[in-house]
Amino acid sequence: MAQYNTTELLKVTGIKKSFGDNEVLKDISMRVGESEVISILGPSGSGKSTLLRCLTMLEKADGGEMYYCGERAMYTENGRTVFAPKPELKRIKSYFGLVFQNFNLFPHFSVLQNIIDAPYRCSAGTDRRSKRKRGSFLRR
Amino acid sequence: MFGSEKKTPPFLKRIVSAVVAAASAACLALGAVTCSAEKGKTFTVGFDAEFPPYGYKDDNGEYVGFDLDLAQEVCDRNGWELVKQPIDWDSKDMELKTGAIDCIWNGFTMNGRESAYTWSTPYVNNSQVVVVKKGAGIDRLSDLSGKIVAVQADSSALAAFTGAEAEEENKQLAESFSELQQVGDYNSAFMNLESGAVDAVCLDYGIANYQVSSRGDAFVMLDEVVSSEEYGIGFLLGNTELRDRVQTTLLQMLDDGTFMRIADKWELGSSVCLSADSAYIDSVNSDIEKQSFGSLLGEISGELAKGLLASLSIFILTLVIALPLGLLISFGRISKHKLLNIPLTIYISIMRGTPLMLQLLVVFFGPYFVFGIQTSASYRFIAVIIGFSLNYAAYFAEIWRGGIQAVPRGQYEAAEILGYSRVQAFFRIGFPQTVKNILPAVTNEVITLVKDTSLAFAVAYTEMFTIAKQVAAAKTTILPLFIAGLFYYVLNFIVAFVMNRLEKKLSYFR
Incomplete structure (x- = not known):
């Protein structure tokens, strides 16, 4: 695993996103360092969720560049948005999490399963059967 | 219903006729004819609408056939109104018992059923014959060994093979079949035969003749017959009054040549056997054992x-x-x-x-x-x-x-x-x-x-x-x-x- 760039956990430059004729994100650039808490404020429909969805790659931005911990997750080539290659992207995606507005818990999972699924998936790697490992996540 | 003429007081008649008018449509659909008191007697004939040439639906959607022509003539001579009621063959006894039909007049085999109905004298002599595909290498009954043979469910062909009164010879023949397949109707039987799903169809001579001649020369009838049998008109057990009137009319028709004219129209001239001196088969009920x-x-x-x-x-x-x-x-x-x-x-x-x-x-x-x-x-x-x-x-x-x-x-x-x-x-x-x-x-x-x-x-x-x-x-x-x-x-x-x-x-x- 590549060394974390801790001074610059997230860096984006020139993010653009439109829905049809409606240009929502116009050239957004920002950076997030370690231990920083950033709030994005704005009226309803101003693009807060769209920005977060672009950053978490649930939505494909129309342009710009995006780095997580110094690794390039997205860039623009000849006017088209390109994501990093799949294995790399999978690793990059494990660097961040997202808490949804309406939680989106999995109703068919138990409470325990809902809590441990994220850290378990992100770091358990090959040791998928280890109950103790799951337990240790809980104790933390 | 035959014999159910009612006297209705005049003051009720208007109300009744209004009700009857409304109900008659429903009655027609149900095949019930009990609300006919006002219009004289009706005579309801139950028949299988897929049984040509005795009774079937023609190209114009009308129910026609030898038996229905005979029934029409009988009704005309008695001043009755004929109701042609197609029935599900498996339910014929229920229809008769509930009074929904007055008789079963539809190439109805008497043999083996002598004591279950009150019968007219036989009017058609019919035999059970076997039809195979031409060139199938089946020339006599013994060739059917190891073959699949189709019969109509609850038909006389089935009874001839497996019924309680089947001849030993036929039972053994049926044993030699690889399968005795029951089908719902003859159209299906012949589609099965043509497609090779069955090797032979056993059925009444009259129907076999009709099917073979109307379906072209792809099929042949074997010379050997499985059994010979006679057709009669079946009335509810004990209803001799109605049977006698129909029988008398039939004999009148035989006398003046109408019967033979109708038989020839349906190319059944060679198989009819109605005659004035054949005795009634009167029902003997004693041999039917009551099962607990x-x-x-x-x-x-x-x-x-x-x-x-x-x-x-x-x-x-x-x-x-x-x-x-x-x-x-x-x-x-x-x-x-x-x-x-x-x-x-x-x-x-x-x-x-x-x-x-x-x-x-x-x-x-x-x-x-x-x-x-x-x-x-x-x-x-x-x-x-x-x-x-x-x-x-x-x-x-x-x-x-x-x-x-x-x-x-x-x-x-x-x-x-x-x-x-x-x-x-x-x-x-x-x-x-x-x-x-x-x-x-x-x-x-x-x-x-x-x-x-x-x-x-x-x-x-x-x-x-x-x-x-x-x-x-x-x-x-x-x-x-x-x-x-x-x-x-x-x-x-x-x-x-x-x-x-x-x-x-x-x-x-x-």
């Missing part, structure tokens, strides 16, 4: 249990194939690829828009009549399973689609954030919730499927309800149908119970 209710119940249940296995195998195989197939089809329906989406939409539309019975016939007869492929005997069951699976997969596909699309998008987004691949997200997150969503709808379909298995009779696959109808006809009681109903109910009760438990198990907090 308990032993009857046990015997019927035993027969039905055999059919239950056939019904259950249709049910289980259809579920096992149609549920996963439906899921695959629903993926195609959801997909945005037009090449997948459009054909599947058309497929579902056809499967849901046409009768399952027709689809079964197409699957069973299609390979031969469309592609000329000879099908083996075991194809009958395979065709039933294919037909049911294709039909039910279409319904299940739409249920799956609804269930899949009802899982909120956010669930998949959350899964994506957690690093699930698309396939993983579907099977670990989407699918379990989909199953929960579709359970009530699936329960409905499964219960319908239990009852739909009875449709397999369309391709003459013998399942429980077919057996129930056969036993009902053989024992002249409606009891087997009710017992079959009970079997279906118990089966569905179990299905509903299991599905209910499953639903409760999956009803986690939402």
